[in-house]
Each structure stands twice: as structure tokens, then as C-alpha cells.
Amino acid sequence: MVTIDSQKDYYAILNVSLNADDEEIKQAYREKARDYHPDSGHGDADLFREVQEAYEVLRDEVLRRAYDRQREQRGLSEESPVGLALCQSRTEAFPLDEPQMLYVLVDVLPHTSEQPEVTRQHLNVALVVDCSTSMSGARMQNVKVAAADLVESLGPQDRLALVAFSDRAEVLAPTHLMDNPRVFKSALAALTPGGGTEIFQGLLAGLEEVRRYASPETVNHVILLTDGRTYGDETRSLLEARRAVAEGISISAFGIGEDWNDEFLDDLARTAGGVSRYIRAPSDVRTALRRQIQGLSSTLLQNMHLEVNVAPYVSIQGVYRAAPYLEILGYSENHRIALGNVMVGEPVAVVLEFTIARAVTGERRIARLELVGEQIAAPEPIRLRQDVNVTFTQNPKEEPVPPKLLNCLARLSVFNLQERAWKALGMGDVHQATTYLEYAATRLFDMGQRELGQAAMLEVNRLMHGGDPTKEGRKKLRYGTRSLTSPMQ
Amino acid sequence: MTQKGSKIVCPSCGAENLPGTLFCIQCGTYLPSGGPLRTEPLPEQEEGRPARPRQEGEEGEEVWALNIEVEVLNTGRKVLLSADREILVGRLDAAHGIFPELDMTTDGGLEQGVSRRHARIYTREGTCFVEDLDSTNGTFLNEERITPYLPYAFRDGDLLMFGTMRLKVHIYPNR
Numbered sequence: 136m137v138t139i140d141s142q143k144d145y146y147a148i149l150n151v152s153l154n155a156d157d158e159e160i161k162q163a164y165r166e167k168a169r170d171y172h173p174d175s176g177h178g179d180a181d182l183f184r185e186v187q188e189a190y191e192v193l194r195d196e197v198l199r200r201a202y203d204r205q206r207e208q209r210g211l212s213e214e215s216p217v218g219l220a221l222c223q224s225r226t227e228a229f230p231l232d233e234p235q236m237l238y239v240l241v242d243v244l245p246h247t248s249e250q251p252e253v254t255r256q257h258l259n260v261a262l263v264v265d266c267s268t269s270m271s272g273a274r275m276q277n278v279k280v281a282a283a284d285l286v287e288s289l290g291p292q293d294r295l296a297l298v299a300f301s302d303r304a305e306v307l308a309p310t311h312l313m314d315n316p317r318v319f320k321s322a323l324a325a326l327t328p329g330g331g332t333e334i335f336q337g338l339l340a341g342l343e344e345v346r347r348y349a350s351p352e353t354v355n356h357v358i359l360l361t362d363g364r365t366y367g368d369e370t371r372s373l374l375e376a377r378r379a380v381a382e383g384i385s386i387s388a389f390g391i392g393e394d395w396n397d398e399f400l401d402d403l404a405r406t407a408g409g410v411s412r413y414i415r416a417p418s419d420v421r422t423a424l425r426r427q428i429q430g431l432s433s434t435l436l437q438n439m440h441l442e443v444n445v446a447p448y449v450s451i452q453g454v455y456r457a458a459p460y461l462e463i464l465g466y467s468e469n470h471r472i473a474l475g476n477v478m479v480g481e482p483v484a485v486v487l488e489f490t491i492a493r494a495v496t497g498e499r500r501i502a503r504l505e506l507v508g509e510q511i512a513a514p515e516p517i518r519l520r521q522d523v524n525v526t527f528t529q530n531p532k533e534e535p536v537p538p539k540l541l542n543c544l545a546r547l548s549v550f551n552l553q554e555r556a557w558k559a560l561g562m563g564d565v566h567q568a569t570t571y572l573e574y575a576a577t578r579l580f581d582m583g584q585r586e587l588g589q590a591a592m593l594e595v596n597r598l599m600h601g602g603d604p605t606k607e608g609r610k611k612l613r614y615g616t617r618s619l620t621s622p623m624q
Numbered sequence: 625m626t627q628k629g630s631k632i633v634c635p636s637c638g639a640e641n642l643p644g645t646l647f648c649i650q651c652g653t654y655l656p657s658g659g660p661l662r663t664e665p666l667p668e669q670e671e672g673r674p675a676r677p678r679q680e681g682e683e684g685e686e687v688w689a690l691n692i693e694v695e696v697l698n699t700g701r702k703v704l705l706s707a708d709r710e711i712l713v714g715r716l717d718a719a720h721g722i723f724p725e726l727d728m729t730t731d732g733g734l735e736q737g738v739s740r741r742h743a744r745i746y747t748r749e750g751t752c753f754v755e756d757l758d759s760t761n762g763t764f765l766n767e768e769r770i771t772p773y774l775p776y777a778f779r780d781g782d783l784l785m786f787g788t789m790r791l792k793v794h795i796y797p798n799r
Contacts, residue, residue, distance in 0.1 A: 581759070
């Protein structure tokens with residue numbers, strides 16, 4: 136019997152086009168089979184089997200149609216801007232009466248190779264700048280330079296607004312087309328520090344500006360730049376973010392220095408489908424902004440969601456973002472996970488942790504995953520579907536955990552340890568926090584992340600001597616561990 | 625291979641994890657594919673083990689039992705490892721429950737970039753394998769860096785490198 140493996144690209148294996156006819160396929164098969172046959176001098180049994188499998192499926196009209204359909208759902212078809220690839224910790228396991236774990240890495244891969252000249256999206260962006268007293272000096276200087284520089288990378292069709300806020304907000308440059316960037320540039324001169332930090336005011340004014348020209352044909356986005364802590368308006372800000380995302384507006388948050396509320400800004404960006412970034416030195420503002428604008432203009436999908444339908448005996452243990460950076464993701468009751476935007480050259484990846492309560496022998500569908508995302512200027516959202524299957528048998532094969540998944544999980548476990556430490560600290564449990572930080576330090580040293588490991592140990596020492604952790608150490612660890620790069624490269 | 629139906633006890637912190645768990649929920653330690661088979665034993669259990677193999681002996685059930693002798697090239701220290709169980713290579717760290725069978729501390733392991741949990745060595749059906757445990761400075765088999773968490777077979781006379789620590793391998797049957 137021939138089984139279809141939708142993870143494989145049969146067309147690529149035979150090196151034929153998607154609409155190759157039977158004769159072409161037969162011809163291609165004969166050539167490849169001759170090349171790879173184990174009896175030929177340079178044979179390869181595995182490749183030979185793959186070629187055979189590909190031919191078995193593509194020669195058969197019914198099987199080929201079924202395979203094409205599966206390909207389309209995975210996003211391998213040419214129309215879809217992204218593809219979906221799964222990687223499981225196991226594909227076979229014992230049928231246990233007690234709960235067991237299963238990890239799945241879901242990769243959303245932008246199809247960049249097929250269309251290198253991706254059409255540049257038109258932007259409708261509001262830059263919301265914190266003008267509290269603490270921004271004076273190098274910070275404000277760098278923001279001004281960065282914003283002026285930003286204008287250079289925008290096209291005449293892009294729209295930009297400038298909003299300043301402290302205790303109140305002021306629109307310095309209303310949303311206008313960048314065919315005349317002088318309005319924006321001269322408005323930058325009016326950025327003068329003074330007062331406190333009330334993020335809600337700034338956010339609201341920024342969103343208002345974006346709303347004026349918001350359309351499904353543009354990328355509608357607010358960039359918030361702050362260096363301080365907002366008090367009492369976090370909940371209102373998050374509510375506003377939720378409203379914005381429903382209207383198709385996303386928000387990114389950039390924190391400068393060490394005094395801002397990391398948890399709140401992360402939460403805000405996650406809620407509104409954007410990114411949060413830690414800008415340590417004021418001189419890094421420029422690179423961060425530039426990168427953000429480049430990313431936005433290459434947006435492939437907006438308001439992306441992963442819907443997870445699990446079998447009755449399966450529950451979701453945890454959901455994490457693994458790329459572009461690590462993050463604990465929330466999910467609604469109906470297992471809908473908001474993923475925000477996906478951009479060219481920046482794959483999005485999610486790690487799902489499942490608990491299988493009770494497994495019965497046989498091949499079982501553990502979960503069905505559906506990725507839904509809005510393409511800019513397209514009437515219908517795209518939908519890609521993939522199943523997570525596990526075969527439960529008394530005799531499961533020995534299979535190595537895919538290194539890619541293992542690597543993600545290793546980084547995630549360190550990230551989780553330090554997150555738990557801050558949480559414990561927030562609840563006043565210094566002892567528990569110290570223990571978690573020590574664990575995190577050990578893992579970091581094991582991974583070769585000496586600098587981060589030392590930062591963790593430094594905080595451990597402070598805590599053990601009755602001190603408070605440093606703000607800098609906390610930021611360094613949170614943002615350092617979440618963007619740990621793969622040690623395998 | 626997963627030991628059927630058993631909770632995995634973390635060798636480092638003792639927390640219980642569900643079968644199939646890869647990283648300890650408590651302390652983040654890598655729990656190699658989830659069974660007692662791959663859990664590092666504590667050194668107390670080594671008590672009574674003969675230091676050298678008996679010269680004359682009967683052919684036991686363990687047809688595949690092998691002895692691996694490694695020679696640390698910079699110090700000339702030779703260590704005989706009985707490979708009927710897994711061998712952890714690393715540096716002793718009692719505070720974190722890391723007790724490697726092959727401890728490189730006295731050979732200048734720290735200076736030469738050996739991680740505390742650097743690699744593991746084991747035999748399966750007469751073949752010796754080395755697997756890097758995602759060490760900081762990597763494990764090299766005959767000068768080639770191996771991919772973490774993947775087993776690589778090695779033979780008598782091969783050169784292993786943990787970080788920059790070079791070891792020569794001799795393998796002979798345990799008779």
C-alpha cells in the first residue's frame with residue numbers, strides 16, 4: 136500500500152513541475168531511479184526509496200489529487216505566502232494509562248525563495264515618543280536622529296505621524312504622506328522633554344492618527360518609544376490594544392534604558408500583534424527603528440492565529456513562541472493562539488506542549504492545527520492545516536528527538552526558569568527566586584552563555600545577601616534569554 | 625527508549641516528570657529521552673565495582689561487554705571505563721548533583737573548556753557511541769565537531785576531544 140507523506144515534496148524529489156503530465160513523471164522517475172539504484176555505482180537506497188514513493192503517488196490520479204490537496208493545506212502551493220512545517224518529539228510511543236508528554240514545534244516559514252521581489256507593503260505608522268523628563272539628553276538626541284533617519288527609508292506612498300507624550304499627549308505631526316517628509320522632520324524639533332510618563336495618553340493619540348487612514352491595503356501600526364514606567368493606566372492601555380488589533384492595527388513597544396516596565400510592554404506588544412524590544416544604549420534606537428520599519432514593509436500575513444483542536448484525551452500544557460524570540464503565549468478557551476504578523480526573512484515558530492492522558496494502541500490524531508492569517512489587500516484569509524499524529528504501539532521505534540526541537544526546548548527551559556524567578560520574587564518568595572535563578576545560571580553556563588550566566592549569578596548573590604536584584608540584570612536576563620540564538624550554529 | 629510507564633526522576637533536582645518529558649520542569653535539566661536507562665547514576669552506586677577487569681573469566685550473558693580505556697593526552701592519565709553502563713564525561717559539581725564517571729577536573733578540564741555535563745559514552749550491541757550534551761565548547765571525534773544530542777560511533781584508536789582536551793581511545797572486550 137502506498138502512504139502519502141505530505142511532509143515530503145514529491146515534485147521536488149522527481150524534479151518535475153507541479154503540472155507535469157504522466158509521461159513527464161514517468162520519464163523523470165526512470166532517470167532518477169537509474170541514478171539512485173543501489174546496484175548502480177553511486178546508488179543510494181534511501182533516495183531510491185523516496186523516488187519510488189514519489190512516483191507511486193504521482194502516477195496515480197486519485198493519490199496525486201489527495202497529495203495536492205494536502206500540499207495546499209500545508210501552504211506548499213505557490214499562492215500561499217507561507218508554509219507550515221511540524222516537528223514532533225516522537226511519532227511513536229507506548230500506549231500508557233498514565234499521562235505522557237509530547238512536544239511539537241510548528242514553523243511558519245515565509246516563502247521567500249519563490250518570490251525574492253516581494254511587493255513592498257504601504258505603511259500607515261504613528262511614532263509615539265515618550266517626552267518625560269528622563270528622556271532628556273542622549274536619549275532624546277538619539278530618538279530625533281533615528282526618526283529623521285527613518286523618513287529616508289520610507290517611500291512616497293507611506294504615511295507617518297508623530298505623537299509626543301508625557302503627562303498628556305500632543306500630535307506634533309498628523310498622519311501625512313511621505314512624499315513631503317519636511318512636515319515630519321520639522322516636527323521633530325518640537326520634541327522637548329518635560330513631565331511624567333502616561334503611556335495610555337500617547338497610545339490613544341497614536342492610534343487615533345493611524346485610524347484616520349487605516350485600510351486593509353496598508354500595514355497599520357503604532358511604534359511606542361518609552362523609557363519610563365506608567366502608573367495605573369496599564370489595564371486601560373491593554374484594553375485599547377485589544378480594540379486596535381480588532382481594527383487591524385498592531386502595536387510595537389520599545390523600551391530604552393532600564394526603568395521601564397518590561398512585563399507591561401511585552402504584554403502590550405503581544406496583545407496587539409507587535410514586538411517588544413529592549414534598547415540598552417540610546418545609540419541603538421536607530422537600528423531598532425530601521426529594522427522595525429523594514430520588517431513592517433515586508434509583512435506577509437497579519438493578525439495570524441493558530442487554532443489547536445485536540446483529541447478528548449489530550450490537553451495543552453503550554454504554548455510558547457520560539458521565534459523571532461521566546462515568549463510565553465496565551466491562548467483562549469477555544470485554543471486560539473494569536474501570533475501577530477509574519478514578515479519576510481523572519482520565520483515565526485511556536486512550541487506546543489501536550490499532555491496525553493491515556494493512549495490507546497493504534498495511530499491517533501493528537502491534534503489538528505490550523506493557521507489562519509490575513510494577507511494584505513486580499514479578501515479572504517489564508518488557512519493552512521496540519522495534523523499531529525502519533526502511533527501508539529507496544530514496540531515503538533527508537534527515534535532521536537529532532538535537534539531543532541531539542542534546541543528550542545533547551546532555550547525555552549532557561550527562559551522559563553528566569554521568568555519563574557521574577558514571578559516568585561514578585562510574590563515575595565526570595566528563596567524560590569534564588570533557586571530558579573541558580574538553575575538558570577547553571578543551564579546558561581552549560582549552554583556556553585557565560586555572560587548571561589554570570590549576570591544570573593550576580594543577581595543570585597545580591598538576593599542571598601538580602602539585596603534587591605538590579606534593574607539592569609533583570610532586563611539583561613529577560614531579553615538575553617528570550618533571544619538566545621541557537622548554540623548549534 | 626522510553627521505559628514503559630515510569631515517571632522520570634530528574635537526576636539533578638529529584639523532581640518527578642511525566643514520561644516523554646525532555647527537560648525537567650523544576651530545574652531545566654535535559655532528561656535524556658526519558659528513562660532510567662539514560663539517567664546518570666550517582667557515584668555511591670559504584671561501590672564494590674572492581675577497578676580493573678578480571679583477566680580470566682567466563683563468557684557471560686553480556687556478550688557485548690566492552691572496556692574502553694581513554695588516555696588523557698596532556699597528563700598521560702589513563703582511565704579504564706567499564707562500558708556496560710552509560711558514562712558521563714564532564715566536571716564534578718556536587719552542588720548541582722553532577723557526578724561524571726569520567727571527571728576531567730584534575731586534568732585541567734575547566735581551563736580546557738570541558739563542560740560539567742559535557743558528553744556521554746555508551747555501548748549498544750558492541751558499538752561504542754559518544755553523544756555531546758550540548759556542551760559549551762563541543763565534542764570532536766577525530767577532529768570533527770559532532771552535533772549535540774546525536775550519537776556517533778567510535779572505534780579503537782579514535783581521537784576524542786572535549787573542548788580542547790584530547791583523549792585517545794582503546795577498546796577491548798571485557799573478558
